[in-house]
Amino acid sequence: MSTAADPSATETESLRPSPSSTTAAAGPSPAVRHAGAALLAVGVAAAAVNLRPVVTSLGALLDPVQKDLGMSATVAGLLAAVPPLCFAALGVAAPGLARRLGPITVVAAAMGAITAGVLARSFTGSTAVFLLLTALALAGVALANVLLPVVIKRYFPDRVGPMIGLYSMALSVGTSLAAATTVPLADALGGSWRLGLGVWALPAVLALVLWLAVLFVRREKGGSASAEPAPAHVRLPILRSRTAWALGAFFGLQSTSAYSAMGFLPKIYHDAGVSESASGVLLALVMAISVPISFALPNLAARGGDQRLYVVVLGLCGIAGYLGLMLAAGTVPWLWAILVGLSMCAFPLALTMLGLRARTPGGVAQLSAFAQSLGYLICIPGPIVMGALYENTGEWYLPLGLLALLLVPQILVGVRAARARHIEDEVVG
Template sequence: MSSAAGTEAPLIEPSRAASRPPAERSSPTGRSSLGWLFALAIAAAAFNLRPVVTSLGPLLDQVREDLGMSPTVAGLLTAVPSLCFALFGFAAPGLARRLGPIAVVTAGMGAITAGVLARSFAGNTAVFLLLTALALAGVAVANVLIPVVIKRYFPEKVGPMIGLYSMALSGGTALAAAVAVPLTSALGGDWRIGLGVWAALGALALLLWIPVLLARRGSGGPSGGAAAGARLPITRSRTAWALACFFGCQATGAYVVMGWLPKIFQDSGISEGTSGVLLAVTMVIGVPVSFVLPNLAARRGDQRLFVVVLASFGIVGYLGLAFAPAGAPWLWAVLVGLSNCAFPLVLTMIGLRARTAGGVAQLSAFAQGVGYLISIPGPILIGRLYEATGEWYLPLGFLAVLLVPQILFGLRAARARHIEDEAVPAGAVAAA
């Protein structure tokens, strides 16, 4: 099947290129030096995919007060990232077919940079939300297409490259959450400067992607995307649905943790400063694990062992938070952080469950789009349960129970299958 992801030259060795399908081959000119630049650009892009969200949370009270934002609108901000990731993520494969995935990711870095910088000058809530959505649109297309880029240009190194991508993403998430407040204070205490400064990281990533884009065009490939080939009826694939539901379950837990974990610790008597550090621990633990886990997972025929182990960490962590949050807070933070490493695992499985870059593009958009839609009610429901009971037993019990379907969907998604074998294009069987 021909690739649906553009015609840029794959960065693979000539000896291995011969064994790839025709749609995956291209000229090896300039491969070595561009490969290093490409890897660095992928890491820089990944580092920018969460500060848009995690730098805002600690400063939200200041933003609300200055812009006159109502509590209802502020509450909706918790659902906006998942909604944008889903809606714009669904559009990413179509854009990649027209323009090529590198061009779309480059544009995504431009959108992140422009949105983050411009929203720091917003004079009202509507403009702030619109510019935040612009930045999140850039995040969404990069979310979907970076695994596609890795599959197409590093087909022999999917595990290590997904590991690099996941590690950089976790690092950006943790850094923004940990330093947003002290950095803003060091820069004079103005939230506009504290949020706008993150545009510098987006600009750096953009500067790395521009020469990659130009080098690809200079290598002889056309400036736009190639003909897409047959689109898979992906909704026929049980593996695709399992991946989408697995993604949705893990995303629900991750966004609840990012939004509510400090409050859980504070309600148990732990100080605000320590609770913030504990949240950072849950994110930092994902940095080394996100680098190692995809490589280990890619070496196995299936990834079912990892699905069960990570979920088991989460069950113990959530129960510990429910019944003894102040008893071993560092242990619970580490266990919950390890459970959230289901994210790099599902990214790895997306790259492994399709044979071609075009298949990965469709699977990535479907799994992440549907998955993020599934995750939208999670943080809101947790808030309602807490408001109704005044305790964390029921919300944390819900998160622990949610890991059971996560395991079941994960076990189905982790089997060594390819969506091309399940989602056969209409007429393909008859033609064969």
Template sequence: MADEDLATLGPAAGPRTTSTALRSEGAEPQVGPGAAAAESGRAGGAVGRWLPWIVTAGIVLAALNLRPAITSLGPLMAEVRASLGMSASVAGLLTSVPAMCFAAFGIAAPRLARRWGPGAIVCAGMAAIAVGVALRPFAGGTGGFLAASALALAGIAVSNVLMPVVIKNWFPDRVGPMTGLYSMALALGTSLAAALTVPITEGLGGSWRIGLAVWAALAAVAALPWLAVLRQRGVAAGPAADSDRPEEAPVRITSSPTAWALAVFFGLQATAAYITMGWMPQIFRDAGVSAGTAGVLLAVTMAMGVPLSFVLPRLASRMRHQGPLAVALGLCGLAGYAGLWLAPAAGAWAWALLMGVSNCAFPLALTMIGMRSTSSAGVVKLSAFAQSVGYLISIPGPQLVGTLYDHSGGWGLPIALMAGLMVPQIAVGVLAGRDRRIEDEA
């Protein structure tokens, strides 16, 4: 991506407040809420002085909304299937829709960001999530449910891709900690939706439609900080989006082995995550666990990501090679799958914990995306490539699990598939974790 692409990542390039400018004055760069506040305040008054903190709040609130549209569905899948007349294969397709939408809409995120700015696109993404989540239970039939879900997932897709860019622009010297904060909030939103959807549904009269639609309110709230950011167009691009930076060499992302390794790693971890979110509650329910407990078990799996997603990016950013972390997470996943196969009900809590640790491959992948490029321009290209290709790779997984379950009548073959996919995930995680930059390879 050329320099003009980087310069237009925000609504406007903004004043020169980058670490490059600070170094030219002989000072150490201090990028973050404190460093950005002074220039933001001069540019935008009282709101501008608080703008970096508003961006931080926007990142956290956006992250809280990037999974409830998906994990709220798992605990109520049986009710949705019965009401809409879905077979297990069609339900498997439903669990594949997130990956389809993330691949299709995620690839458009860089172009949209160059045209409108990442803040505007994230704000629009939150609005799309709110509308889609509110409409899908009442859209009528499986087709309407899928269409409204696709709208919400489109908003999630573009926000997924642009969050690493927002972090790189606003906090270039704090990629690890800010990615940890973002990942922790994402895991928290994921687990809250899984744990609270059934109790909320029961408390509001037992209608699964109300239980799913209520999560639209959280997305509506998440749009508010980004509206404040958009009002400060002179600085909305972030301190590191500097149009005066020297032109950078173009990067052919498809010629980078590291980019491909990251894309495959992202795709395999996404496959595991969406199979877990879509089918793990059903595995437990078929083993004799109640619907409410199955939802709590999924919440435990997702909740493991709250502390680990905060710690793991910090740890990864201090390591020259992140491969050992990919290996450790993969081994936890293999142990969890073995437990689901051998004793799904008896050791349910242990398997939920192990799967929760394994699912932290997602914040590891995000951290590596931020570390494998030297610039915001490279990060946006790498983020879009790794996530779009990765989600394409993940599309068949949930559908194949549903088909195997239909044909075999049990969970042995689906779980064997999940375990088999964990082995190449570990291998490409080691390759993606090497201390390389895509600019050097391309």
């Protein structure tokens, strides 16, 4: 939930700086450079805050949106599946756009798409138009999701770790904030779900203004804005790597769990007798768990060559959490939220493993592109199936049981992917 010039790169490579990116673009003076860097850092945080409220604010108000628009549970499941579909499709296009226009230009455009989509969807009375506008906002999310780490690696080559930490925490803060405050905001604004969703265009506008300012300061012009040339690397026959396939499956299964939870968890709690406001807070708790862990887990997991213990522990947390929701969602609901939140920390673990399973930056780029694209495609049916099961049974037993069951193969493929080996050793020779 990429490199600056490589079309197949993704977020993982930015977790560790490369020797070739140690020179920042020179500015007119140290004071101007520092001011520009500070502006860009604030822009990164502001953009990251806007990468999840498109989804989590809708999850908090899904009931009134469904009723007002006449939306079936199956279509609601489609809404939960749109994010990974956009990420799979546009994640491939983002590096090419960045080469032609420059990453800062594309991120600024992405903030514009988020602003327009979030604001406009709150005025429509059509389910189809609502879906299209949500897809527009998510297209912006997908582009920024891929390119923000590119910006970090290119313009903060000596501070990649702290900036990735800032990016991860801001993303988690935005997720939690939207989940916890959307319902109270809607209530305070007259009980309108339209205002409750539309208000999230405001932080997007702020991020857009910041990125337009960054764009003006940097005066970026397509690929020429790169501080270093595109790295050359050998194309690997990655389809022959069992580790690559295992990583793709692990990424897809953990994404299935994450997007299903973000889309349906407030409704699951509400159907169990928890108030709408408290349900949003519980979703916020799920997301808040990842704030400190997303920062610490990659460093811990990278210290050893093997990450199997983390895979198993996080998977077991998820099984316990979903079974608890299935059997007693209204009893100690905070405990199930914590367990589900811990299981969703498989996302930063997956990104970490993507960076460790190849020997070279070029290998990491190819592995990341393959595993994340495959993973997002795998997770698309999950939320749709959950919505269909709920619509046909009127209960959450089968959907939650399915999520708990899917964690078993997630653990199995994750254990395979977490072994200390490199894909080059599997495909070369």
